[in-house]
Amino acid sequence: MENYIFKSERLGFRNWSENDNPKMGLINSNTTVMEYFPSILSQEQTDAFIERMKQQFLKNGFCYFAVDTLENNQFIGFIGISEQTFSADFTPCIDIGWRLSQSEWGKGYATEGAKKCLDFAFDEIGLTNIKAICPVINKNSEKVMKKIGMRKMKKFNHPLLSNYNKLEECVIYELSK
Template sequence: MIYLETARLRLRDWVETDLEPFRQLNADEEVMTYFPKTLSKDETDTFYRSILSEFQECGFGLYAVEVKENQEFIGFIGFHRATWESDFTPCIEIGWRLKKEAWGKGYATEGAEACLHYGFKELGFRDVYSWTAEINKPSSHVMNKIGMQFITMFNHPKVELDSPLCRHVLFHISQKGRS
């Protein structure tokens, strides 16, 4: 099923043929620069199953993204229920991960804007959050571009305190804040 289409992208259900390029995406050290580590084949397969499970449970999730022009799988953009313990969870998170060949083309912004519209208009979300390591300027830039507002900084509880990835920035947007 195709959930969203933009001028250049389709955000759709995952298919089995996405799994191998998804494994490659998560094993790419450059793509995973702002994560504690790359993911093994088994870790990616577990992540894949959890994405499918979230769609079954919630009717939304991290959508597989393909370029309309050539039907190439380039990663994911979408929503996730964040339930780890924090003062802003549980919440709906918007996130993205694209292969490096897709960077710098505006795909993350284009897809995330479409997701926010869909989330507020069709899924009835009131609030959406996003966060990333403070040093991840490209993702923070996307958050700004899609209209999210910086809220605070925090130490991510799933990242070691001495890691340069521990300190995170938190962004938020509400349905009321959208036109």
């Protein structure tokens, strides 16, 4: 149905469409999904995020991709790679990230999708290094980083989270081809 850039066993990865905005807005307004972020996001903030992803895709051929389950073509969130340019000793860099609807947690989608995005980044785009960042307290995301073969570099204080004590200390993982 959709025009997928690539697929994994159960997931389709694509550029964003207008139909995704309200669905991503619901995900971004879920307090459990956004537990390790400074706040939930408004629909306007979600719309701006999706627009940034569309522009990044046009510029680079990648972004945090909109993701559907292939079984029923249902949008479930995003998994992909994105430019990070905040001020740190490892930026600018390309990082991998994911945010899925809470109803889709525990099904292995983040791990499956992240592995496929790494393959795409290394084999199709020709990138040689991918990083992943999360607050130290986000153990579930850190587990995914380990499952996809990334190795821990270090802990650091994220400059964009300096006003959020429980989120500021982050961990960074990386994988090189």
